[in-house]
Amino acid sequence: MTVNMLASESTLPAPVLLVEDEPLICRRLEGLLLQLGYAPEALVFASTLAQARACLATEPIALALVDLGLPDGNGTDLIAEMHAADPGLAILVISAWSTEDAILAALRAGATGYVLKERDDLEVSLSLRSVLRGGAPIDPFVARRIIEELRPRQAEPADGATGETLSPRESQILRLVSEGLGNREIAEELYLSRYTVECHVKHIYRKLAVSSRTRAIHAARTRGLLD
Secondary structure, X not given: OHHHHHHHHOOOOOOEEEEOOOHHHHHHHHHHHHHOOOOHHHXXXXXXXXXXXXXXXXXXXXXXXXXXXXXXXXXXXXXXXXXXXXXXXXXXXXXXXXOHHHHXXXXXXXXXXEEEOOOOHHHHHHHHHHHHOOOOOEOHHHHHHXXXXXOOOOOXXXXXXXXXXXXXXXXXXXXXXXXXXXXXXXXXXXXXXXXXXXXXXXXXXXXXXXOOHHHHHHHHHHOOOOO
16 A cells, blocks of 8 residues: 555666665665665665776666665765765665765765664665655754754863863763773674764764773863763
């Protein structure tokens, strides 16, 4: 019923280029697209930037779903290339990266929308439906990051720290860092992807105005963020 209603509203744009190097995520997105009414032959898959560029060289596409963290580079570069070639192309980022730099870079490059991989199937499906209807879906977490980025910055304290407070998740990750856990171990402990943990760690570095784990731990203890 739902698939037929969506398909009857307008012709589904095809082919769809799906750029994703994680097999499980790729199969998940493929399943959601099939549920929306796409035929298997309308889907084109690429796990690297090189493969995606090869696909684009052989045939035009009508919709692109792009991950940012790829084996041979950043998906933002591909987004910029596709947008330059076709400014009207709908490009939805589906990524674990959630830092302001990554989000804004992708949107400035030409992404139509941005949703996090950690969202459940219903939320990702709603984002896909929005894109198919000409919308520009933005993950709520991403929207908050954009709003924070657009707010006027307060003057930085003399010690160089930004004065921004750590989120509960960042504080949790910082505590695990102080216990000697690496990014992969933290990801397993918190049931997050390694890329999500890396983004949180970078965000912690920026807030504490440091560039290493040792300095982050020292700065956090100096500011009373760690026991």
